[in-house]
Structure formats: C-alpha cells, structure tokens
Amino acid sequence: MKSTLANFFLILTTENLTLKMNTSISTLLRRSFILAFFLLTISFASGQELQKKVEHLEKEISQANSMKEKLHWMDSLTRVYFYSNPIPEEIQSHADKTIRFAAEHNLTGNVLPTYQNLIDYYNNTLGDLEKSREYFNKIEKDLPHFTDRKMVANLYVAGGDMYYYLKQLEKSNQMYDSAIVIGEKAGNPLGKANALLYKAGNFSDMGKFAEASLFLQDAIKTYESMQLKSGIMKAKNSLAVLYSQNDFFEEAEAERNQVIKLAEAVNNYDILYAAYGNTAVDAQKQGNLQKQQLYFNKALDALNNAGLPDFYKISLLANLVNTEIKLNNLPEAQKLFATLTALNEKEGNKHRVDVIMAEKELALALGNYPSAIALGKEYLAFRKEAKQVDGIRIALKFLADAYQRDGNSAKSLEHLNAYLALNDSISNRKNIQALTYYQTLYETQKRDNQIKSQQDNISLLETKNELKQKQLIFGLLSLGGIFGLFVMYRSRKFAIEKKKQQEQFSKNLIKITEEERKRISSELHDSIGQSLLLIKNRILLNPSDISNDISVVNNAIDEVRNISTALHPFQFEKLGLLKSIEYMVDQLQSHSKIFYNFESNTDFIEMPDYQKIYIYRIIQECLNNVEKHSQAEACQVQVTEHAQHFEFVVKDNGIGFDLTESADILNSLGMKTLKERTEIIGGKLLIDSEKNKGTIISLYFNKTKP
Numbered sequence: 001m002k003s004t005l006a007n008f009f010l011i012l013t014t015e016n017l018t019l020k021m022n023t024s025i026s027t028l029l030r031r032s033f034i035l036a037f038f039l040l041t042i043s044f045a046s047g048q049e050l051q052k053k054v055e056h057l058e059k060e061i062s063q064a065n066s067m068k069e070k071l072h073w074m075d076s077l078t079r080v081y082f083y084s085n086p087i088p089e090e091i092q093s094h095a096d097k098t099i100r101f102a103a104e105h106n107l108t109g110n111v112l113p114t115y116q117n118l119i120d121y122y123n124n125t126l127g128d129l130e131k132s133r134e135y136f137n138k139i140e141k142d143l144p145h146f147t148d149r150k151m152v153a154n155l156y157v158a159g160g161d162m163y164y165y166l167k168q169l170e171k172s173n174q175m176y177d178s179a180i181v182i183g184e185k186a187g188n189p190l191g192k193a194n195a196l197l198y199k200a201g202n203f204s205d206m207g208k209f210a211e212a213s214l215f216l217q218d219a220i221k222t223y224e225s226m227q228l229k230s231g232i233m234k235a236k237n238s239l240a241v242l243y244s245q246n247d248f249f250e251e252a253e254a255e256r257n258q259v260i261k262l263a264e265a266v267n268n269y270d271i272l273y274a275a276y277g278n279t280a281v282d283a284q285k286q287g288n289l290q291k292q293q294l295y296f297n298k299a300l301d302a303l304n305n306a307g308l309p310d311f312y313k314i315s316l317l318a319n320l321v322n323t324e325i326k327l328n329n330l331p332e333a334q335k336l337f338a339t340l341t342a343l344n345e346k347e348g349n350k351h352r353v354d355v356i357m358a359e360k361e362l363a364l365a366l367g368n369y370p371s372a373i374a375l376g377k378e379y380l381a382f383r384k385e386a387k388q389v390d391g392i393r394i395a396l397k398f399l400a401d402a403y404q405r406d407g408n409s410a411k412s413l414e415h416l417n418a419y420l421a422l423n424d425s426i427s428n429r430k431n432i433q434a435l436t437y438y439q440t441l442y443e444t445q446k447r448d449n450q451i452k453s454q455q456d457n458i459s460l461l462e463t464k465n466e467l468k469q470k471q472l473i474f475g476l477l478s479l480g481g482i483f484g485l486f487v488m489y490r491s492r493k494f495a496i497e498k499k500k501q502q503e504q505f506s507k508n509l510i511k512i513t514e515e516e517r518k519r520i521s522s523e524l525h526d527s528i529g530q531s532l533l534l535i536k537n538r539i540l541l542n543p544s545d546i547s548n549d550i551s552v553v554n555n556a557i558d559e560v561r562n563i564s565t566a567l568h569p570f571q572f573e574k575l576g577l578l579k580s581i582e583y584m585v586d587q588l589q590s591h592s593k594i595f596y597n598f599e600s601n602t603d604f605i606e607m608p609d610y611q612k613i614y615i616y617r618i619i620q621e622c623l624n625n626v627e628k629h630s631q632a633e634a635c636q637v638q639v640t641e642h643a644q645h646f647e648f649v650v651k652d653n654g655i656g657f658d659l660t661e662s663a664d665i666l667n668s669l670g671m672k673t674l675k676e677r678t679e680i681i682g683g684k685l686l687i688d689s690e691k692n693k694g695t696i697i698s699l700y701f702n703k704t705k706p
Helices: 005-009 021-029 032-041 047-062 067-084 088-104 108-126 129-140 149-165 169-185 189-205 209-226 229-245 249-266 269-286 289-306 310-326 330-346 352-365 369-385 389-405 409-426 429-471 473-541 547-567 572-590 609-630 669-680
Strands: 595-600 634-641 645-652 684-689 695-702
Touching: 047 067, 067 088, 067 108, 088 108, 108 129, 108 149, 129 149, 149 169, 149 189, 169 189, 189 209, 189 229, 209 229, 229 249, 229 269, 249 269, 269 289, 269 310, 289 310, 310 330, 310 352, 330 352, 352 369, 352 389, 369 389, 389 409, 572 595, 572 609, 572 634, 609 634, 609 645, 609 669, 609 695, 669 684
Parallel strands: 595 634
Antiparallel strands: 634 645, 645 695, 684 695
C-alpha cells in the first residue's frame, strides 16, 4: 500500500482533471502532527549514535529500582529504535518486548504511546493494515478502562485512520466520534481537533461536502482556541480543498493564500508542499498550464526542503510529466519520467498506477497509439477496482482520444459516450447547493460574531454610564416624580395603543377568515364542482365507458386532499409537530428551485396542541414568504431544544431587507399576523435581516412545566 504522508500534504490529480479530488481531503488530513513529528522533527541517528543511545538505555533498564521505572526505560529504548531504525522487524521486536513486559506486570496503560506509534507506523509508513489492525485489536477492548484519557483519545484517532484505509468509513467515523467526546472531556483539544479534521475527510469521501465543511470549521475553531498555527493552516488548507472540489476557486484561493502566507513566514515546508500542490491542482482544473507547471515545481522544492523520503515524489513527478507533455516539452517530460520509473523500481514497483498515469500520456504524445491504448485499459482497470469514479471518467476520456488518433472511430465513440454519461451522473446539484448554503451560513455566523462584539462594546459603555449615574443619583431625585408621571403616561398610552392594535388584529383576522372561506368556496366550486359535473355528463353520454371517469375521480380526490391539507395538515395528528414541519420542508423541496434543509437536535417537543398548530402555521407562513419574496438559493429550518426553551429558526440567503428602512414590511398584515400569533401562545419573535444578506426569523417558546 502506498504511504499516505505524501498524499496527506498534497492533493494530486491526473491529467487536467481532479482524479483524487473525491478522496483528496481524506488523504490530506491523515496524520499531520504525529507523522510530522515522527518523520521530521526526530533526526535519524547514525549507526554510532544509535549504539550509544542503546547502550545507555540498556544500562538504565538493568539498574532500574522498580518495574514501573524499568518499563519507562524499555519504552524509551523502543522509541529510540522506532524513530532511528528503518527496519520494521527490529521496531516490532522491541515494541512487542515492551508490551509483553507491561502486560506481565499489569502496566499496560503505561505503554499506550507505544501502541499509538506502532499503529501509526503501520498505517502511514508501511501501509500494513493487517499489522495495524492486530495491534489495535489487542488494546481496543481495554481503552474504556485506562485513566490516561488524553492518550485514549489519540488511540481512537489512530483506529479511525486504520478503518479509513480499510474503506470502512462508518466504523472510522465511530472511532473519531469517540475521540471527539473523550478528547473534549479529558481536556485534549488536539485529539478532538484532529478527529474533527479526519472525520471531515470521511464525509468528503462520502460526497457529503456540506457536513465536511461544518466539521472543518469546528476543527478550525478548536485549533484557534489552542493558538496552534500548524493546525489552523492544515484545516484551512483542507477547507480550500473542499471549495476546490466544488469548483469554488475564488473561495479556495482566498483560504489557501492565508495558509501560504503563514507557512512561508515560518518556513513550514510540509504545509507549503500541500498549498503549492493544491494551487497547481486548481490551475489544472482551470486549464492554466503555466501556473500549473510553476506550482508543481514549487511543491517539489518544498518537498525536498521538508526532508521527506524520495518515494513521496512519485505522484508529484507523474503530474509534472503530464504537465510538460501538455506544454509540448517532450524532452523534459521524458527526463522526469525516467526519474519517476527509477524511484518506482527503488520502491519495489509499488506505485504502478502513478507510472501508468504518466506513461500512457507519454505514449500518446509520441504517437505510439497501441501502447497508449493498452496502458489506458490498464489504468481504467485500476480505477474500476478502486471504485474511483473520477478516475474511471478520466480513463474513459483518454481511451476515447487514443482510439480516435489510432483511427478507430467506433471504439472512440463508445468510450466517449461512456465518458459523457458518467460525467453527467457525477454532477450532484444538491451537494453543491448545500455547500453554497453552508458557505453563506459561515459568512452569516462571522457577521453575527461581529454584531455580538459590537454589542459587548455597547454593554461596556453602558456599565460605565451607570457608574456615572450612581454618582449623580442624589442630584436626580428631584426628577424622579416627573419621570414616574411620564412612565405612567407612556404606560397608559401604550395600553391604549395595544388595545387598538388588538382590535385591528381581530378585524384583520375576521377578514382573513372570510377570505379563506371565499377561497375554499371557490376551489370547491371551480375544481371539485367541475370535476363532479364532468363525471356526471360522461356517465350520461356513455355509461359503459368508465376508464376515463376514473382518472377524473382521482383528480377530484387529490383536489379534496389538497384543500383538506390547507385547512389542517392531515399528518399533524399522526406525526406530531417536528415530523409535520419536516414533511412540509420536504414537500417544498420537491416543488421548488430553492434548496431546503431541516435540522433538529430533539425528537420530541412537549407543549399543548394549540401551541403546536400555531407554531406550525407560523413556520408555514415564514416559508411561504421565502418562496414568494426572498429570491433565495437556500433556506434552512432549525429546531433546537435548550434547557429552558425551544428555538425555531428559519434562515435564508435571499435578498433580505433593511430593518431601518422597511417599516412597511414590518407592519404588513403578514408580519403582524406572525407577531400576534406568537404573542397569543406566549412566545417571542425576532427578525434579523440585511439587504442582500438574507433573513433570519427566530421563535422562542418556554418549555411547559411538568
């Protein structure tokens, strides 16, 4: 199996398309901190230095005063071999000896780092997943019982990586979830952040880009809370990859430029290796060959400066070969290909697919069409076996071109049609819409944070003013009576105004009721009445032919159901409030260009039925307004249960309106109806909107006391 550190730091593609984009985030996210520490910050000792360290530690082991102290020195010796000796058999031998000693003396918890290092070593350096699974299975059943919860969280992360490489994504997510929960409780934000980051990779592989975006943003926040720049850079680079996967190149470039600026300032070549490579990938997708060539070479320089072994260059060289071919630099392409094949032979031909990726293009450029076709078929077989949809698509396109140049138009057309069909099927509009929405949500949350900061500043000023007022309180006592009379006057005026508003609302309610009755009467007369009359006439004209009458009857039944649902949602009594709202959102989604999404953190809401139907109508009116007026691309309905209350939120990313300039909208009949209905059932309604930045309507209802 190919070592993953190269792919962890760099997303590479084939040709000018994104072969590995669907798996790029996952490979990008694996093992940054552990492997970077393991491979980069620990210098490989020379033979003489290693012998000195071994002799020193063996002496400490022999002179240890307790089993625990002896285990400590044994574990230290294991780490020396682990970081200094490239021979897997010797590493495993010393690690096994340490683990057996710990088990014999009931000190297993003291060698959890050894288990983690071994699992990471077999996961990411050797790619020996069977060995990785063997060690993880030895320790997994005991993980809930160890007191070092921080290390336990790290081991769950290592287990999640193992299951990812085994392509068991659900099991991998379970491991990461355990790491997130345990890491948070144990005060291990690094373990939590890494698990969030790697889980984002899993969801990216599953095509769930919106969820991946949320996990990445949570990871960024956690790294920021730790002020861990390397983590922030890694997560932001991954977010840029996610944007690139969905062709949001401007957003990707904005995130990546921040990463490059930070990484260049501290000479972090690992991150630069990733960022430069990803920039080249985006240039590939946009057809900018010169930029593609420049940044693939920058990535190669960063790789050399990072001090990683040569085999990490293989995928990078394969892409450089293809780039030079497209720039008509065949001599340079052949030179790079020779280096590529030499490295692959040195690695025991473990990277055949990367070699084929470049070799097929070289054969095509040199006019060796039969060879190009044979290599293209082999490449297609690799991608089909790996179930890589983008890879299959690229292989089909290559074969179509190769057959065309070879004069076999029938075979060319066959592969071209297969390519076009697969290309169309890959377009996933809903996922891209969802990501667009979450991008908007992310910007909205940033704006909300700015508003909160401003409110905090205002609160601070108000506190200072209160202190000044207390100093002047005795001088203001004489104004107290006048102020009291003013308050009484305002209160009385407010009560009169409120009474008028209530009377007006009652009138409006009667008007709405009469209009609704009129609408129902019209629908009964125009739709159902006409349908029944049509049935009657058909029966009178041709009583023996009932086949056409059945369809008319069915239409009439559907119309009755629609009217019934409008009067009172039939599913409400059976499904309850939450499922009824979700059903309403699903119905809207099936008939609307707007992408709707429903989320809830609870399965049951305890409140009187009359409150539930009012809440349902309020949300229904909000969604009707979104459909009619918002011009939005996405809308989300959220239901959140808090300790003392329930919160219902309807958000859209439409045109919005200015609260300070839109008094007519706020005082419209629809808005008044929303406010009055909310007040009737004891709730609170908040409206937040800005021009071209969408609208947020929030409803709050206190929980019913038992």
